[in-house]
Amino acid sequence: MEEEKVIVYDPVYCSGCMRCMTACSTYNNGATSLSKSRLQIVRHEGHAISPLTEEDDLIFDVLTCQQCNQPACVYFCPTLSIKKNNETGCVTINHDTCVGCRMCMVSCPFGAISYDGDRRALIKCELCGGDPQCVRFCPTGALKFLPKKEAHLPKRNHLARNLIQSRTRAIRDAATREGEHAGS
Amino acid sequence: MQVPKGYAGYALIIELTKKEATIEPLERFLADYDIDPRLWLGGDGFITKILWKDFSSPIDPLGPENEIIIATGPWTATAAPQSGRAMLGCISPETGGFGSGSFGWFFPATLKYAGFDVVIVKGRSETPCYVFIDDKRIAFREASHLWGKETGETVKAIREELAERYEGEVRVLSTSVAGENLVRYAVPCADGTSCPGRTGAGAVMGSKNLKAVAVRGTGEIAIDDPRGLLESSYSAVKRFFENEPFLKVWQEGGASTALGTTGSWALNGSMLAENRNAADFPHLKNVGCLNCHNPCYHWLQIKEGKHAGLRQLGGHMTFMTAVLRNLEIQDFGDWIYFERLMQELGLDPASFSVSLSWAVDLFEKGILTEKDTDGLTLRRGDADLVARIAQRVAHREGSFAGLLADGIAEAGRKIGRGSEGMAPHVKGKPSLLKDPKIQALIWSLGALTSPRGGDWLRLHNVYELAFVPEKTDNYPKFIDRTCEELYEQTVRLVDIPEELKKKIFGDPPKIDMVWVKSTKDKALFAAWTEDFVSLFNSLVTCMFGAATQFLMVGFGPTTYSEILRKITGWDMPYEELMEVGERVFNLQRLFNYRLKGWDSAQDTWGDKRAYEPARMGIFKGNPVPWDEVLQDYYAVRGWSPRGIPTRAKLSRLKLQTMIGELEIPD
Numbered sequence: 149m150e151e152e153k154v155i156v157y158d159p160v161y162c163s164g165c166m167r168c169m170t171a172c173s174t175y176n177n178g179a180t181s182l183s184k185s186r187l188q189i190v191r192h193e194g195h196a197i198s199p200l201t202e203e204d205d206l207i208f209d210v211l212t213c214q215q216c217n218q219p220a221c222v223y224f225c226p227t228l229s230i231k232k233n234n235e236t237g238c239v240t241i242n243h244d245t246c247v248g249c250r251m252c253m254v255s256c257p258f259g260a261i262s263y264d265g266d267r268r269a270l271i272k273c274e275l276c277g278g279d280p281q282c283v284r285f286c287p288t289g290a291l292k293f294l295p296k297k298e299a300h301l302p303k304r305n306h307l308a309r310n311l312i313q314s315r316t317r318a319i320r321d322a323a324t325r326e327g328e329h330a331g332s
Numbered sequence: 333m334q335v336p337k338g339y340a341g342y343a344l345i346i347e348l349t350k351k352e353a354t355i356e357p358l359e360r361f362l363a364d365y366d367i368d369p370r371l372w373l374g375g376d377g378f379i380t381k382i383l384w385k386d387f388s389s390p391i392d393p394l395g396p397e398n399e400i401i402i403a404t405g406p407w408t409a410t411a412a413p414q415s416g417r418a419m420l421g422c423i424s425p426e427t428g429g430f431g432s433g434s435f436g437w438f439f440p441a442t443l444k445y446a447g448f449d450v451v452i453v454k455g456r457s458e459t460p461c462y463v464f465i466d467d468k469r470i471a472f473r474e475a476s477h478l479w480g481k482e483t484g485e486t487v488k489a490i491r492e493e494l495a496e497r498y499e500g501e502v503r504v505l506s507t508s509v510a511g512e513n514l515v516r517y518a519v520p521c522a523d524g525t526s527c528p529g530r531t532g533a534g535a536v537m538g539s540k541n542l543k544a545v546a547v548r549g550t551g552e553i554a555i556d557d558p559r560g561l562l563e564s565s566y567s568a569v570k571r572f573f574e575n576e577p578f579l580k581v582w583q584e585g586g587a588s589t590a591l592g593t594t595g596s597w598a599l600n601g602s603m604l605a606e607n608r609n610a611a612d613f614p615h616l617k618n619v620g621c622l623n624c625h626n627p628c629y630h631w632l633q634i635k636e637g638k639h640a641g642l643r644q645l646g647g648h649m650t651f652m653t654a655v656l657r658n659l660e661i662q663d664f665g666d667w668i669y670f671e672r673l674m675q676e677l678g679l680d681p682a683s684f685s686v687s688l689s690w691a692v693d694l695f696e697k698g699i700l701t702e703k704d705t706d707g708l709t710l711r712r713g714d715a716d717l718v719a720r721i722a723q724r725v726a727h728r729e730g731s732f733a734g735l736l737a738d739g740i741a742e743a744g745r746k747i748g749r750g751s752e753g754m755a756p757h758v759k760g761k762p763s764l765l766k767d768p769k770i771q772a773l774i775w776s777l778g779a780l781t782s783p784r785g786g787d788w789l790r791l792h793n794v795y796e797l798a799f800v801p802e803k804t805d806n807y808p809k810f811i812d813r814t815c816e817e818l819y820e821q822t823v824r825l826v827d828i829p830e831e832l833k834k835k836i837f838g839d840p841p842k843i844d845m846v847w848v849k850s851t852k853d854k855a856l857f858a859a860w861t862e863d864f865v866s867l868f869n870s871l872v873t874c875m876f877g878a879a880t881q882f883l884m885v886g887f888g889p890t891t892y893s894e895i896l897r898k899i900t901g902w903d904m905p906y907e908e909l910m911e912v913g914e915r916v917f918n919l920q921r922l923f924n925y926r927l928k929g930w931d932s933a934q935d936t937w938g939d940k941r942a943y944e945p946a947r948m949g950i951f952k953g954n955p956v957p958w959d960e961v962l963q964d965y966y967a968v969r970g971w972s973p974r975g976i977p978t979r980a981k982l983s984r985l986k987l988q989t990m991i992g993e994l995e996i997p998d
Contacts, residue, residue, distance in 0.1 A: 163627045165620040167411075174411040174558045181445060181552030191500045195645040196524035197488035200676045203643045206619065206631050266552070281562065285411075287569060287625035 152237035161290035168282030186273035187212035221252035338406035338899035349455030353470035374405025375872035379421030393425040394539040396456035409441035416622030420528035433528030436621035445549030475543035506544035507537040508678025510726040517683035561898035639665035658689035666715035677726035686762035706730040757938040761786025769946035772796025783920035827888020855965035867913030932975035972997035
């Protein structure tokens with residue numbers, strides 16, 4: 149039985165280059181675009197819109213299909229055109245029976261389903277048949293294709309590192325304070 | 333002539349005087365301009381050809397007849413590596429001759445997704461305006477309320493007005509106060525991030541009352557072999573990661589580390605490396621333009637000192653070398669503040685800092701006094717003073733600021749008293765090299781022969797700069813290998829045919845001190861790199877894929893050839909691609925010759941101290957044989973001793989129809 153795998157995004161490593169998106173659209177549509185990528189990097193470019201005297205953040209994040217265990221799109225589809233593969237966990241659209249009613253789009257809590265006006269088709273991430281190109285093309289390793297049961301690890305590792313650092317700092321500060329106290 | 337896949341398919345001509353926008357199918361547009369896309373590709377190639385047709389005699393660069401040309405290429409916005417770039421061209425307000433510069437972030441790709449390969453802005457609007465390209469709908473919008481706003485505020489206001497539906501949907505190329513006040517080296521800025529520098533195009537926008545061009549593009553680019561393109565891009569980037577020796581230091585420490593690695597350059601002096609190590613300079617992460625695997629933007633925050641908390645997406649080398657070399661500012665916080673300030677005001681850091689540095693020279697020699705400087709005591713090493721003068725120049729406040737704002741050559745003419753002979757510029761464009769004598773020939777040739785004048789970026793070759801006599805080898809500290817080992821790898825990897833390699837580096841090819849100190853066949857290498865740069869500027873892709881750390885072991889014409897075939901279906905081998913680069917470079921030369929009469933007399937240093945004996949470096953004790961070097965170069969180029977492309981050369985490059993009435997040697 150195939151292992152259930154998902155795309156995991158790690159904002160710490162993302163350089164915002166959107167190579168995932170050009171790879172996605174080129175692979176799936178045969179033409180390059182950002183608007184028709186199944187996976188969308190969202191951005192806040194604080195440096196571009198703030199005056200010299202104000203500081204702002206530069207943040208990237210991702211919106212894409214989470215391959216849910218209880219996919220709202222599957223339940224809302226009136227023509228039963230969306231299926232979740234029990235082995236791979238991948239949620240796919242059958243375009244032969246899809247009527248384009250967009251109920252899946254409405255129901256998806258992640259905004260991960262969109263409509264390609266040129267091809268008149270609803271599109272979502274279907275993991276490129278098991279070899280997601282966004283992950284393959286990510287130059288920094290910010291996107292990973294991990295077994296669902298390990299998907300939490302990148303985030304947990306960052307948090308653990310932060311926690312250990314702040315603990316170490318707190319212990320060191322306390323020791324310094326005690327030292328100063330003893331010295332006075 | 334047929335336009336293949338990979339192009340967006342349309343050209344946009346904006347006439348500001350009449351507020352008219354014309355959308356032309358690319359095929360018709362190219363036919364009008366007699367452009368065969370396979371001979372010129374796009375980007376700098378298209379810009380050169382458009383300027384050639386539209387301008388055959390000198391104009392006032394700040395008059396309505398000048399044009400702003402934005403040109404993408406077949407590479408732009410595709411899944412090819414580093415596809416976020418475009419070129420912006422105009423008649424340069426600083427030199428009066430050819431001007432173009434590369435820029436990126438996401439404006440160029442968005443323009444192409446909107447459907448346009450080329451945009452030309454002509455005329456002059458009566459009142460301040462900006463243009464909104466909303467896919468194929470073009471709108472002229474009032475911009476009086478934006479006049480006087482700096483870059484960040486402008487981008488923010490325009491994005492709000494155009495009600496972008498998600499952040500970053502609308503991309504904005506804007507000019508700032510320096511451009512509005514017609515500072516001759518004002519640069520536009522794309523989304524407060526990427527500037528086509530050294531063009532002076534910010535002032536051209538200002539002269540046209542054009543505050544900005546905004547674009548929203550939701551379309552797609554058809555590709556000849558999409559899956560093949562992905563495979564080629566994948567393997568190209570993989571090779572890059574395997575081969576690029578500086579990748580790790582670059583990724584971990586940012587561009588400033590690169591200054592550290594090259595701390596032994598005669599250019600910088602070793603103090604840079606020490607400075608970098610001592611500085612508290614948190615480098616948060618690298619950030620890139622579209623499809624970049626080797627991002628050069630560094631997201632930084634200054635931790636301590638008077639600029640504590642300052643954030644900047646940048647940390648670029650030009651800014652740092654400019655402010656350090658020319659103005660002797662040592663503090664990293666000040667460096668980063670300077671970079672941010674230049675972007676916000678829309679000033680070219682190189683031209684500004686060189687001009688100011690020259691003014692300090694004049695002040696120290698008594699040629700300028702406080703009467704001439706509006707009461708300012710000019711000195712180096714004072715960051716606050718630099719910031720104050722930058723503000724004044726950008727706003728043209730006072731006569732001294734006005735003097736600096738008119739460009740170094742014009743300022744020299746006005747001041748007189750020997751100041752002209754001390755002004756470091758070529759063809760009126762300030763040159764970042766303060767002292768070309770201590771450096772290497774190839775780099776200097778780049779500045780002397782660049783069609784836009786004054787800088788070496790049209791050559792982009794530092795092969796001679798890693799080895800410097802009298803200095804120790806710094807490299808093992810950074811990349812675990814010595815300079816010899818680095819060069820052994822470099823010579824092996826650089827994408828030059830074996831025969832040519834032997835000509836340039838000897839047989840067997842080798843770089844050592846003997847090679848560095850010799851003048852033999854340096855011109856050949858200089859010409860090759862200029863053609864190469866013109867090629868990637870026409871594709872358009874980024875120099876940091878070809879030449880991280882400028883050693884050119886990244887992508888070469890072989891990679892370009894493979895990827896371009898997947899994008900367009902064109903089978904253009906190595907030689908044909910390099911010939912495009914050569915064609916573009918030669919026409920730029922011819923353009924300046926026809927427009928301004930520029931020949932060998934303009935391939936000279938404004939700062940006459942360049943002709944004195946060198947105090948250090950490879951020509952220590954002797955004057956650099958500039959004439960000899962240039963004659964070698966002209967001969968390699970197939971140009972006459974006056975530096976003019978010959979008929980034979982022009983015919984070989986399929987440029988014979990350009991000759992017309994021109995006096996061209998056989």
